[in-house]
Amino acid sequence: MSVTVYVPNDSAAIGVGANATAQAISRIAAERGIDLRLIRNGSRGLFWLEPFVEVVTDEGRIGYGPVEAQDVPSLFDAGFLKGGAHRLRLGPPESIPYLARQERLTFSRVGIIDPLSIADYEAHGGGRSLRAALRAQPADLVEEITKSGLRGRGGAAFPAGIKWKTVLQARADQKFVVCNADEGDSGTFSDRMILEGDPFVLIEGMVIAGLAVGATEGYIYLRSEYPHALGILTAALRNAEAAGYLGTNLMGSDRRFHLHIRRGAGAYICGEETAMLESLEGKRGMVRPKPPIPALSGLWGRPTVIHNVMTLATVPWIVDHGSAKYAEFGAGRSRGTLPFQLAGNIRRGGLVEMAFGVTLRELLYDFGGGSASGRPIRAVQVGGPLGAYLPESRFDTPLDYEAFAAAGGMVGHGGIVAFDDTVDMARMARYAMEFCAIESCGKCTPCRIGSTRGVEVIDRVIEGRQRTENLALLRDLCDTLSNASLCAMGGLTPAPVLSALNHFPEDFQRPPAPAPAGRASRTIRRH
Amino acid sequence: MEPRPPASTSQATPGTRETLATIDAVIETHRSLPGALLPMLHGIQDRLGHIPGGAVPRIAEALNLSQAEVHGVLSFYHDFRNEPPGRHSLRLCRAEACQAMGCDALETHLHQRHGLSFHGTSTDGSVTLEPVYCLGNCALAPSVLIDGEVRGRVTAEKLDRWIGELKADRGGNP
Ligand SMILES: Cc1cc2nc3c(=O)[nH]c(=O)nc-3n(C[C@H](O)[C@H](O)[C@H](O)COP(=O)(O)O)c2cc1C
Ligand code: SF4
Ligand code: FES
Numbered sequence: 086m087s088v089t090v091y092v093p094n095d096s097a098a099i100g101v102g103a104n105a106t107a108q109a110i111s112r113i114a115a116e117r118g119i120d121l122r123l124i125r126n127g128s129r130g131l132f133w134l135e136p137f138v139e140v141v142t143d144e145g146r147i148g149y150g151p152v153e154a155q156d157v158p159s160l161f162d163a164g165f166l167k168g169g170a171h172r173l174r175l176g177p178p179e180s181i182p183y184l185a186r187q188e189r190l191t192f193s194r195v196g197i198i199d200p201l202s203i204a205d206y207e208a209h210g211g212g213r214s215l216r217a218a219l220r221a222q223p224a225d226l227v228e229e230i231t232k233s234g235l236r237g238r239g240g241a242a243f244p245a246g247i248k249w250k251t252v253l254q255a256r257a258d259q260k261f262v263v264c265n266a267d268e269g270d271s272g273t274f275s276d277r278m279i280l281e282g283d284p285f286v287l288i289e290g291m292v293i294a295g296l297a298v299g300a301t302e303g304y305i306y307l308r309s310e311y312p313h314a315l316g317i318l319t320a321a322l323r324n325a326e327a328a329g330y331l332g333t334n335l336m337g338s339d340r341r342f343h344l345h346i347r348r349g350a351g352a353y354i355c356g357e358e359t360a361m362l363e364s365l366e367g368k369r370g371m372v373r374p375k376p377p378i379p380a381l382s383g384l385w386g387r388p389t390v391i392h393n394v395m396t397l398a399t400v401p402w403i404v405d406h407g408s409a410k411y412a413e414f415g416a417g418r419s420r421g422t423l424p425f426q427l428a429g430n431i432r433r434g435g436l437v438e439m440a441f442g443v444t445l446r447e448l449l450y451d452f453g454g455g456s457a458s459g460r461p462i463r464a465v466q467v468g469g470p471l472g473a474y475l476p477e478s479r480f481d482t483p484l485d486y487e488a489f490a491a492a493g494g495m496v497g498h499g500g501i502v503a504f505d506d507t508v509d510m511a512r513m514a515r516y517a518m519e520f521c522a523i524e525s526c527g528k529c530t531p532c533r534i535g536s537t538r539g540v541e542v543i544d545r546v547i548e549g550r551q552r553t554e555n556l557a558l559l560r561d562l563c564d565t566l567s568n569a570s571l572c573a574m575g576g577l578t579p580a581p582v583l584s585a586l587n588h589f590p591e592d593f594q595r596p597p598a599p600a601p602a603g604r605a606s607r608t609i610r611r612h
Numbered sequence: 613m614e615p616r617p618p619a620s621t622s623q624a625t626p627g628t629r630e631t632l633a634t635i636d637a638v639i640e641t642h643r644s645l646p647g648a649l650l651p652m653l654h655g656i657q658d659r660l661g662h663i664p665g666g667a668v669p670r671i672a673e674a675l676n677l678s679q680a681e682v683h684g685v686l687s688f689y690h691d692f693r694n695e696p697p698g699r700h701s702l703r704l705c706r707a708e709a710c711q712a713m714g715c716d717a718l719e720t721h722l723h724q725r726h727g728l729s730f731h732g733t734s735t736d737g738s739v740t741l742e743p744v745y746c747l748g749n750c751a752l753a754p755s756v757l758i759d760g761e762v763r764g765r766v767t768a769e770k771l772d773r774w775i776g777e778l779k780a781d782r783g784g785n786p
Contacts, residue, residue, distance in 0.1 A: 097749045100764035132751040268748060271707030277748035309654075309691055310747055312760040347647070348654055350689035353745060367649035367675075369688040385646070427751060429712035434751025457713070466708055470745075502750065504712045516711065520745070601716075 087120040088166045091139040091146070093196070094125030095281050096313040097274070102153055103136040109157035110138070117161065127282015129196035130436030131183055139178060142168040148175040183452055188414060189438045190406075190422050191399045192275075195282035201320055203328040206285045214404035215330065218293045219338050226297035227253055230400065233408035234420030239265055239356075239393030240468070240497045240573075242419075242486045248390055251380040252298040255388035260300035262291050263365070263384060263391045266307040266314075267349055267356035270469025272500030275424040276394035278436060280307070280314040283398070284321035288330055288344065290397035293404060294390050295342045303344040304384070306361050309351055318346060353470075353524035357572050358391045360526060371526045372572045393498070395424060416442030419485035419496075429466075429502035430456045446480040448501060460505040464513075464589065468497025470520050471577035473584035474513065493584065495577075510589035512601060515543040517581040521566075525574060531565045532575025538562060539582070549597025556586070556593060634659050635667045639674045648675060649685055653692055662693045698733040698740035699784035702775070703757040706743045709750035718754055721768045726775055738779045759784065 092107040093099075107123060114121035129137060134150035138160075147168040149160060156173060163171040178184055178196075189195075198205040206212065218226055231246025252260060264287065268276040279287055291303045307315055322344060325331045333341045347365055349355050355364045359373035362384050383389025399421065403411045412420045419441035425448055427434045432454035439448075449455070449462060456462050464474045467484075472495045475482075482492040489496050504513075518539030525532045539562050545555045563579035570576040586593060638655040642648045652671055656663050663686060672679045686692050704722065706715060722728040728741040749755040752764030758774060778784070 096747075096762045097752050097764060100749055100755065100762040101752060135752070269746065271746040272709045272750045273746070274748035274750055310744055310757070312757075313762070314748075347650065349691075350650060350654070351691035351744075352689050364650065365647050367647040367685070369685050429709040429750065429753060431751070434753075436751075470708060500709075500750070502709045502712060508712065513708070513711070516708070520707075524745075 087122050089122045089124060089141040090166070091124050091126045091141075092136060093128045094200070094317070095128035095135075095278065096311070097132055098128050098135040098137070099313070101135050101151070105154040106136040106138065106152050106157060109154040113157055113161050119166070121166075124199045126198065127195045127200050128278060128436075129178055129184060130192070130278060131181065131433070132435045133433050134175065137178075138165075140166055140168060142166075144168060145177055148178040148181070149173045150175060183433060183435070183437075186452070187438050188422050188440050190402045190411070190414070191279070191286075191395060192283075192424055192436065192438045193402065194286065195278055198283065200282050200284055200317060201324055203285065203324055203330075206283075210405060211285055211289065211401070212330070214401040215289050215292055216336060217404055218296050219336055219340060221296075223253055223297050223299060226293065226404070229404060229408045230297070231408075233403045233411040234415070234418070235396065235399060235403060235411070236419070236486070237393060238395035238399070238423070238498060239358075240270075240495075242496070245392065245396055248380050248392075249294065249298055251378070252300070252388045252390050255381055257388050259302065259385075259387050260298055261384045261387055261389040262294045262298070262300045262303040262397075263358075263361070263389055264291055264303065264305040264397055265356060265358065265361060265391055265393050266305050266311075267361060268308055268311070268394070268498070269353040269356040270471075270498050270500050272428040272466065272469060272502035273426050273498045274428075275426055275436060275499065277311055277314050278424075279394055279398050280311065281317050284318050285325060285330065286401055287394055287398045288321065288325045290400035291344060292330060292335065292342045293400050294392070294397060296340060298388070298390055300388075300390065301341050301343065303342060304365055305344065305346045306349060306355070306365060307346055308349045308356075315346070315348065322346065352526075353520075354526045354572075354574055357526075357574065360572075361391070362389070369526075371528055372574075374571060395498070414440035416440070416483055416485040417487050419487070423484070423496070423499045425484070425499045425501060427453045427501055427503070430458055430462070430505045431503045432457050441485040442483045444481050444483055445475070445501070448484075449480065449503060453503065456503060456505045458505045458507075460507065462503050463506040464504045464508055464510060464585075466502045466504075466513075466581065467500070468495035469500055470517065471495070471573060471580055472497055472500075473580045474510065474588060475584065476588040495580065509595070510585040510592040511543060511547050511595070514582045514585040514593075515540055515547070515601065517578055517585075518543060521574060521578040526572075529569060529571050529575055531562075531569045532571075532578075535562050535566050536575070536578060539566075539578075543582075544600035546593055547595075547598055547600045552594070559586070631660060631664055632666060632670075635664070635670055639670060643674045649677070649682070650689075653686060653689075657692060660696075662696050665694065698737050700739050700778040700781070701742070701757070701759055702728070702739050702778070703742045703744040703747075704730075705745070705747050705749070705753070705755045705757075707746040707750075709746070710754040713753040715754040718766060718768060718771060722771065725768075725772065734779070736779060738781075738784075739775060 137150035163169040236242040355370040360370040364370040424438040521536035642652040
């Protein structure tokens with residue numbers, strides 16, 4: 086009888102040695118004449134336990150972690166293939182509190198299945214939604230998504246149903262579904278985990294979106310910083326096509342949907358939907374003024390549904406379980422769940438999918454276990470590089486779009502980056518300006534020039550030169566950026582800057598220090 | 613993984629027959645794609661390690677664009693380069709989660725110990741260092757990408773070891 090062992094093929098797991106662990110397991114099994122089937126799954130998202138190895142035993146799956154290659158011989162000696170005792174034994178994964186407490190809907194299969202096996206996907210409920218969608222009326226699909234309350238997970242949280250309805254009602258010779266897999270926000274990795282751990286759910290979601298709005302062509306715009314995800318996604322597209330999830334006769338019907346992958350080229354602004362469309366068309370990633378909205382005039386001027394990976398990957402769950410079931414989760418106008426990402430200086434970093442309404446404190450301490458350094462958590466940035474820095478006094482705010490905004494934050498794509506008390510918030514404010522200078526598309530003067538000015542002004546503050554005047558100047562600059570920017574890149578850069586200034590003013594009054602190296606001028610894009 | 617070119621191609625200077633043949637082959641396989649320019653540029657850089665100046669007029673002609681338009685796109689995106697890089701690529705994440713775990717100290721270490729600064733190549737031509745803004749490895753920060761593979765929980769000692777290995781390895785990217 087062969088034994089089945091799982092070792093993640095997730096890039097973060099590989100980054101701490103999963104490939105070496107997998108090789109060691111195969112090698113020792115061969116040496117000992119053991120018939121072993123090694124499956125490379127996605128990650129469960131408990132990253133401090135990676136490489137997280139699972140064995141299928143009579144009592145179900147048993148996890149061990151973190152398993153480095155050097156631990157493998159002792160695992161065999163301890164009889165881990167039968168779930169034997171070992172200092173790295175963690176028991177059934179689902180009983181680990183971090184996972185047990187979660188509400189995994191979008192991530193229901195990640196870490197469990199072989200990401201490239203259609204059979205495994207279907208054995209775990211995959212494919213049912215597409216079959217149902219092929220029998221459904223487009224308007225009913227749109228209605229179902231509308232009733233679920235699903236809002237865009239890429240940052241703006243716009244209701245998905247309204248977008249779908251607009252595209253469905255638009256008349257055109259061709260419509261498109263575009264998946265935004267640019268995942269540019271630092272502190273986020275949920276899109277990557279789906280791409281590497283359950284790519285078929287994204288593909289299925291895109292095809293359903295296509296059936297709902299009448300689009301037969303789809304594009305996935307994937308950031309170039311994710312080469313491993315690209316490899317898995319490319320293979321997944323091939324397998325999906327072979328299994329009738331894509332192509333000219335979807336599941337034997339006369340409906341069709343073709344899907345293409347395009348690689349980004351290292352520009353944060355191309356995560357903004359209109360810049361992404363420009364990039365897909367082969368141009369510079371310059372933001373387009375709206376209107377026209379992409380739902381009416383998007384890719385090559387055609388009606389286009391653009392969604393984040395999470396939004397699309399949640400669609401199959403909703404179609405399968407019903408909108409009412411999905412809408413049971415959540416708080417206020419934020420329905421369903423969000424895969425939060427715990428990152429930075431945090432002891433137990435990872436993916437935590439929970440219904441909206443969970444608090445930052447629960448995520449940081451109950452799940453995250455406090456800082457990795459053991460020092461107090463002093464500041465947290467939520468929602469990527471354009472999100473505000475929050476001090477401890479805001480940690481009890483529930484994470485739903487409206488409540489969090491009322492507390493001065495932005496849920497965004499659900500990335501949560503923790504900093505301990507060694508952080509210098511003046512330097513974080515400087516970095517926010519620097520990032521804007523590096524990544525600005527260059528269309529608006531305040532964003533292009535003002536951000537570089539912002540770096541210089543903060544440098545003078547750090548150096549202790551005319552602090553009062555320069556801090557006033559910084560606030561003026563932030564005003565201009567908020568008011569005179571075409572998109573949220575320039576418009577929201579003031580959020581991290583001003584929150585740092587307002588919540589941590591003492592960091593702008595430290596003893597004068599040399600400003601950090603003048604990277605802004607070194608790394609800024611050559612226009 | 614991205615395709616590795618044969619060693620001989622990597623020595624080719626812009627304009628050599630081999631380089632131009634590679635460029636033309638990439639252009640040919642991509643020219644009918646909608647929005648072909650980015651895939652084309654990626655294709656050339658995957659094979660040659662950079663976009664030689666000689667590629668621009670050929671791409672422009674194939675896509676019916678002006679050379680200025682091609683250059684405009686080329687220069688907009690951080691990924692594309694005009695100069696050949698070192699044999700190996702080291703990208704250090706500078707974004708917030710990695711800052712929270714000390715990537716700035718790693719940057720300083722790379723500079724002081726290995727003479728590497730962003731956008732620079734080591735004097736022996738083995739390693740090019742570049743900044744990157746998030747690798748999706750933020751729960752295991754700080755992170756680097758070495759020849760397309762993520763490594764997490766990076767320390768100065770680990771960097772020293774990896775750079776030693778890269779310098780000893782004669783193969784690698786063009
Ligand atoms: C500067 C900037 C960067 C963005 N980056 C991303 C990104 O990396 N991924 C993403 O899904 N949305 C990003 N967005 C949001 C998109 O513009 C758009 O709202 C989203 O793709 C729509 O999909 P959704 O409705 O599913 O969220 C960004 C927006 C801005 C202004
Ligand atoms: S705010 Fe900045 S990134 Fe956005 S359109 Fe203006 S210049 Fe471009
Ligand atoms: S911030 Fe460095 S990997 Fe995400």
